[in-house]
Amino acid sequence: MKKVIYIEDNAANQRLVTQVFKRLPEIELLNADEPVSGLELVALHNPDLILLDINLPGMDGFEVFKRLKADEKTSNTPVIAISANAMQEDIDKALAMGFEDYIVKPINISALLQVLENML
Ligand SMILES: [Mg+2]
Secondary structure, three states: OEEEEEEOOOHHHHHHHHHHHHOOOOEEEEEEOOHHHHHHHHHHHOOOEEEEEOOOOOOOHHHHHHHHHHOOOOOOOOEEEEEOOOOHHHHHHHHHHOOOEEEEOOOOHHHHHHHHHHHO
C-alpha cells in the first residue's frame, strides 16, 4: 500500500484532500496539521509522496522542504506544494527548489487526482 502524508494547517483543505483519497483505496493518507508533527510522521512512515502546504505555523513549507531534502531517508521522496500563493514567481521558486509539482488553492480535485496518478 502506498503512503502519502499531507502537512496542512487548514482543516477545510485537509477534509477536502481526505475526501479525494477515499476514491483511492490503494493509497493510505496520513494528515499532520503542523510542521513538527508532519516531519515526525514522515520519519515514522517513510511515505511515497508528501503533500506540503507552504503557509504553515512556526516553520514554512520551504523550511520543511529543506529539512526533508537534507535527510538522506527523505531526500528522494517527491514533495508536491499545495499553496494559495498562485503567482508564477512563487510557483517557479518552488519548482526551482525541487518540488515535484505545485498545486494552487482552491484545490482543483481533478488536477490533484492527475498529479497523484502521475506520481504513484
Ligand atoms: Mg496553511
